[in-house]
Amino acid sequence: xxxxxxxxxxALLAGLILWLAWSSLSTxxxxxxxxxxxxxxLCMGLAWVRLNAPxxxxxxxxxxSGITGAMLLGAWNKMRLSLAKMRGDETKLPEPGRPWLxxxxxxxxxxxxxxxxxxxxxxxxxxxxxxAMRELPRSGVGNPVTAALLNYRAYDTLLEIGxxxxxxxxxxxxxxxxxPAQGVPRGPILYGFAxxxxxxxxxxxxYFLWLGTSRAGGAFQAGALMAAVxxxxxxxxxxxxxxxAEWIDRWGSIFGLTxxxxxxxxxxxxxxxxxxxxxxxxxxWILVIESAATVSIGWTLLLLFLGxxxxxxxxxxxxxxxxxxEGQA
Amino acid sequence: MNGIEVLASIFIGIGLLFxxxxxxxxxxxxxxxxxxxxxTKADNLGLGFISLGVGLQTGSWSIGVKLLLxxxxxxxxxxxxxxxxxxxxxxxxxxxxxxxx
Amino acid sequence: xxxxxSVSLVVLLITMAAGLVRVARGPTEADRVLASxxxxxxxxxxxxxxxxxxxxxxxxxxxxxxxxxxAIIGIAFALRGRVAASESEKDxx
Numbered sequence: 001x002x003x004x005x006x007x008x009x010x011a012l013l014a015g016l017i018l019w020l021a022w023s024s025l026s027t028x029x030x031x032x033x034x035x036x037x038x039x040x041x042l043c044m045g046l047a048w049v050r051l052n053a054p055x056x057x058x059x060x061x062x063x064x065s066g067i068t069g070a071m072l073l074g075a076w077n078k079m080r081l082s083l084a085k086m087r088g089d090e091t092k093l094p095e096p097g098r099p100w101l102x103x104x105x106x107x108x109x110x111x112x113x114x115x116x117x118x119x120x121x122x123x124x125x126x127x128x129x130x131x132a133m134r135e136l137p138r139s140g141v142g143n144p145v146t147a148a149l150l151n152y153r154a155y156d157t158l159l160e161i162g163x164x165x166x167x168x169x170x171x172x173x174x175x176x177x178x179x180p181a182q183g184v185p186r187g188p189i190l191y192g193f194a195x196x197x198x199x200x201x202x203x204x205x206x207y208f209l210w211l212g213t214s215r216a217g218g219a220f221q222a223g224a225l226m227a228a229v230x231x232x233x234x235x236x237x238x239x240x241x242x243x244x245a246e247w248i249d250r251w252g253s254i255f256g257l258t259x260x261x262x263x264x265x266x267x268x269x270x271x272x273x274x275x276x277x278x279x280x281x282x283x284x285w286i287l288v289i290e291s292a293a294t295v296s297i298g299w300t301l302l303l304l305f306l307g308x309x310x311x312x313x314x315x316x317x318x319x320x321x322x323x324x325x326e327g328q329a
Numbered sequence: 330m331n332g333i334e335v336l337a338s339i340f341i342g343i344g345l346l347f348x349x350x351x352x353x354x355x356x357x358x359x360x361x362x363x364x365x366x367x368x369t370k371a372d373n374l375g376l377g378f379i380s381l382g383v384g385l386q387t388g389s390w391s392i393g394v395k396l397l398l399x400x401x402x403x404x405x406x407x408x409x410x411x412x413x414x415x416x417x418x419x420x421x422x423x424x425x426x427x428x429x430x
Numbered sequence: 431x432x433x434x435x436s437v438s439l440v441v442l443l444i445t446m447a448a449g450l451v452r453v454a455r456g457p458t459e460a461d462r463v464l465a466s467x468x469x470x471x472x473x474x475x476x477x478x479x480x481x482x483x484x485x486x487x488x489x490x491x492x493x494x495x496x497x498x499x500x501a502i503i504g505i506a507f508a509l510r511g512r513v514a515a516s517e518s519e520k521d522x523x
Contacts, residue, residue, distance in 0.1 A: 005436030006483075009443055016447050023454050031510075032454065035462040038503055039450055042469045042496065049480055054488035058495050066499035070506045077510060186509065187416070193409040193505075200402075201498060208491070216488040221495065228502045235509050334431045341479070345438050348472065352445040355452050355468070361460045364452075368464060372471040383478045386431075392490060396478065399494050403474060406501030410467055413508035418460040 010050060017043050030079070034072045041065025054216035055145040058208070062224035067301050070231050074307050140282025142214040149218065150286045154275045158260050161293055164300040168253050175308035178239045185236050194236040201229045209294050213283070219256075219290040223297025230302035239306065246310050249303060256296025260289055333385055340382030347375030360426035361418055369411045373404055435483050439476060446472040463507040470500030 020043060024036035041064050048057035132144055132152065139147040149157050185191035205225035212218030263285060264275040272278070277285050354367025380400045384393040446468065453465040474493045481489035 001433045002436045005433070005440050009436070009439050012440065012443050012447065016443070016450070020450065031459060032462055035465045035507070036450075036454060039453070039465050039469055042473055042500070045492065045496065046473065046476060046480075049477060049484075049486070049489050049492055052484070052486070054486065054492050057492045061492065061495045061499050066503055069503050073506050073510050187413075189409055189412050190505070193405065196405065197402075197501070204494065204498060208495075211491065216491055225495075225498065228499065232502055232505065235505055338431060338434050341435070341438055344475070345441055348442060348445050348475065352448050355449050355464070361456075361458060361464070364461070364464060365467075368449075368467045368471070372468070376471050376475050379475045379478055383482055386482055387487075392487060395490055395494070399474060399478075399490070399497055402494070402501070403471060403497045406470060406497065406504065407467055410470075410501060410504035410508060413505060414460055414463050414467075417508050418458075421460075423458065423460065 013043065013047055013050065017047060030076055034069065034076060037072070038065050038069040041069070055143075055218065055221075058216055058221045059224070062221050062228070063301070067224055067227055067231070067305065071305050071307075074305060078307070138279070138282075140277065140284075140286050141212075143212060143216065143218075145216070146212045146218050146286070146290075150289060151277070151282060154264075154289075157293070158257070158264070158275070161257050161260065161296060164297060165253055165257055168300050168303045171304055171307065172309040176311050177306040177308035178311070184238075186238070190236050194232055198229050198232060201225055201232070205229070205294070205298075209290060212290060213287065219293040220297055222290075222294040224301060226294060226298025227301035227305065230298065231305050234302075234306065249299070249310060252299035253296055253303060255299075256289075256293040259292035263289060333388070337382040337385040340378045340385065344375040344378030344382065347371050347378065351375060361423065362415060362425050365411045365415055369407045373400075373407055376400060376403060432483065435479055439479050439483060442472060442476045442479065446476070463504065466500050466504035466507055470497055470504065473500070 017040060020036050020040040024033045024040055027033050027036070041060060045057045045061040045065065048054070048060055132148060135152075136142070136144055136147055139151045141147050141151070185194070202225075205222040208217040208225060209219065209222035210217070212221070267276055267278075268274050270278075348371070351367050351371030354371060355364050358364050358367060377400050380396040384396045387393070449468040449472065450465065453462055453468065456462060456464070473496045477489045477493035477496060481487060481493070
């Protein structure tokens with residue numbers, strides 16, 4: 001009975017994920033697509049838990065579903081106006097042309113991927129699990145995923161944080177974010193909720209950062225929660241920004257990468273390889289790097305949500321009413 | 330099955346009933362305002378019962394406190410979000426459903 | 431006990447799927463926003479029972495993350511599109 005129920009659950013979940021993915025892509029209504037995409041992300045989180053991967057489930061829920069969903073909504077906000085000007089209907093997508101071209105291209109890619117996967121010799125799968133678990137006591141952390149991310153393959157994590165920074169650079173080159181405006185909270189209930197939950201979210205982020213050393217958690221999850229605090233505050237108050245705060249944006253986003261690189265090069269100057277921790281100190285260094293990375297990941301994700309380089313207020317350092325800004329323009 | 334397990338199963342069962350009721354309301358009610366009623370009240374109460382059952386079953390105080398925190402957070406979030414949704418719908422001009430006489 | 435838990439998992443997933451069908455079909459925009467509420471509660475419930483069935487305490491942490499993020503997403507959805515038209519046009523360069 002247990003086995004049957006487990007199989008039924010997994011089959012239903014897999015079918016639900018596929019149906020959500022199909023519905024999200026095939027609909028003409030963009031908002032429906034965004035909502036179903038977020039639902040798809042959260043169901044994928046459930047699937048990851050089923051597959052015994054809670055770390056990935058956490059990142060899926062936080063980054064791939066939560067922050068990306070907020071970003072998609074921000075993009076939808078901006079799109080409504082340009083689409084409305086172009087075609088007079090602000091929420092529909094254009095009809096796709098030449099579907100046979102897309103389908104045959106996708107089938108070719110899928111076939112190539114399948115051939116690549118099935119041509120891997122069987123004895124290569126699962127090969128690194130044994131050495132990874134064997135070295136775990138020496139790696140400074142108790143969670144094998146964190147050990148892999150920040151000790152065995154720390155170089156990858158360094159480059160991932162660099163990729164986030166590159167994304168911010170790209171977004172800042174393309175667009176500007178909304179002008180700072182008077183920071184009046186939108187309604188008393190939202191204001192009360194933000195007052196209670198903003199400090200609570202920071203605390204939960206710290207909890208996940210600390211948890212990463214022994215259980216599922218880590219810098220990416222904690223960073224996503226920090227970004228969520230920023231998203232919540234922006235949604236509650238609107239984009240209030242004073243001009244001198246732009247340096248916080250720049251420093252916040254490079255902080256993690258800077259710490260990471262400094263430590264790596266510092267180790268090299270001491271005669272070891274890059275990012276090779278000395279025996280016994282790995283745990284401490286990993287915590288330092290993760291803390292810095294949390295700040296940066298949170299700040300870069302928040303900057304991506306804000307969607308562009310910051311604009312100055314009309315008068316330097318003073319918050320202006322939205323009506324005043326429009327009147328001058 | 331000892332006493333704790335039976336009690337936990339009863340709580341989880343009651344929670345399931347509330348979840349089924351909530352989804353039934355979601356599917357059958359003719360108006361978004363009523364669907365909000367079903368979702369927030371029934372589902373949150375169901376979640377409370379399930380948290381109670383799971384907490385009893387694990388028997389660990391730390392997990393129990395965490396479960397309580399999760400339930401309170403979901404309660405807080407659901408009430409805020411449902412208020413915002415309803416306010417947005419009302420200001421958007423959606424009038425509540427009335428039974429035609 | 432485990433059999434009962436596994437069956438309740440299936441029941442919860444069915445309720446979630448049924449709710450998502452309503453979200454996909456719901457005629458108005460407000461219906462779609464209900465997805466965040468639905469996933470926030472039902473998803474958390476599924477994860478809590480999963481933590482028992484799979485003996486994975488980390489699933490409770492995942493449930494915490496679900497709850498928090500569905501709140502943020504719900505608020506983002508409920509407050510969508512509140513930007514003044516002329517202000518946004520200038521931001522598109």
